[in-house]
Amino acid sequence: MxxxxxxxxxxxxxxxxxxxxxxxxxxxxxxxxxxxxxxxxxxxxxxxxxxxxxxxADRSSRPHRSPTKTLPGVVRRIVRLRWRHRLGPVQIAGRLGVAASTVHAVLVRCRINRLSRIDRVTGEPLRRYEHDHPGSLIHVDVTKFGNIPDGGGWRYLGKQQGDKNKAATALRTGRTAKGHPNIGTAFVHTVIDDHSRTAYAEIHTDEKAATATGVLQRAVAWFADHGVTVERVLSDNGSCYRSFAWRDTCTALGITHKRTRPYRPQTNGKIERFHRTLADGWAYARFYDSTNQRNTALPGWLHFYNHHRAHSAIGGRPPVSRLTNVPGHHS
Structure with a gap:
């Protein structure tokens, strides 16, 4: 051009x-x-x-020969030091005896000039993907939050008062484990559309196959009400997602089920990141004096997330803006 x-x-x-x-x-x-x-x-x-x-037509202005270009062997050594040791341009330049500007140019060319683009575990460049339309792939997972004792928990009241409230709640509900108060865990089953980042969630008391399949059925119906037909679902290797009930439910819904590679949560990274947003924006966002109060706040927060919260991965727009058939959205 x-x-x-x-x-x-x-x-x-x-x-x-x-x-x-x-x-x-x-x-x-x-x-x-x-x-x-x-x-x-x-x-x-x-x-x-x-x-x-x-x-x-326009032609590239790139020269046919670049005699001063950094040698491939030096490039490999720069990249190796970046991946394995997370070193900056100045440190790498000092080790290899080249200019820091040369190192920086190589890192930019290889798209690893920012450490945020490198996987923290493997040191490999992050490979991001996004399906091209809503419903092409949904991510499913379960995240857990401890229930809140009556009167509030330790995060806002401190450990001493929080433990007292927890003991009183456990005594009232009759829930103890080996003499220790146990007020239970909230299992939040989450579903997120890969393309639009539109989210659906339900709170349950377990993560069994019957619960997970019920959430999937209701999530598919919810997406259908928003004009989205689900084609594929991606999950981790949890027992509920390896069950025959899950397989049969996916078949009945006409959905292709895919699982992540073991010990690679990055494959399901969109929903893992959503869990962090869920924790910061809902679970730990303010003081709740009971689990019921926190549970009641979830639908309102999900509406805010889907319809009003600017999402950095989709250009600062809310997820619902990527759905084309939302009733009343274009009125």
Missing amino acids: SHVNATLTPRTRLRLARLIVDQGWTCAAAAKMFMVAAKTARKWAERYRAEGIAGM
């Missing part, structure tokens, strides 16, 4: 060349008409004679 200040575009070059080649204008006269140098007019005329209309 021609730059914004270019005098000649491909179409204008063609007009210039045709005046010279087809109509017999001199290069000087044609150049004067188009306010360019005669040398430029001659160049486009010669290219038109040799290649025709195709010769008017």
Whole structure:
């Protein structure tokens, strides 16, 4: 593509060349008409004679040879030090005896100039993906939050008062484990659309197969109400997702089930990141004096997340903006 200040575009070059080649204008006269140098007019005329209309297109300005380009062996050593030791350009330059600017240029070219683009566990560059339309893939998972004792928990009241409230709640509900108060765990079953990041969640007391399949059925129906047809589902290797009930439910719904590679939660990274947002925005966002109060706040927060919260991964827009058939959304 021609730059914004270019005098000649491909179409204008063609007009210039045709005046010279087809109509017999001199290069000087044609150049004067188009306010360019005669040398430029001659160049486009010669290219038109040799290649025709195709010769008017832009060409890369990249040189055929780069004799001062960093050697491949040095590039490999720079990348190896970046991956294995997370070193910066100055440290790598000191070890290899090259300029820091050269190291930085190599890191930029390899797209590992920012450590946020490198997987913390493997040191490999992050490979991000996104399906091209809503419903092409949904992610499912379960995250756990400890129940809140009556009167509030330790995060806001401190450990001493929190333990007292926990003991009183366990005594009231009759739940103890080996003499210790146990007020239970909330299992939040979450579903998120890969393309739009639209989320669905339910709170349950377990993560068994019957519960997980019920959540999937209701989530698919919820997405259908928003104009989204679910085609695939991605889960980890939890027992509920390896069950026959889960397999049969996916078959009945016409959904292809995929599982992540063992010990690679990064594959399901979108929903793992959503869990962190869920914790910060809902579970630990404010003081709750009971589990029921926190549970009651979840639907309202999900509406805010889907309809109003700006999402950095989709251009600062709310997830619902990527759904094309939401009732009333375009009114």
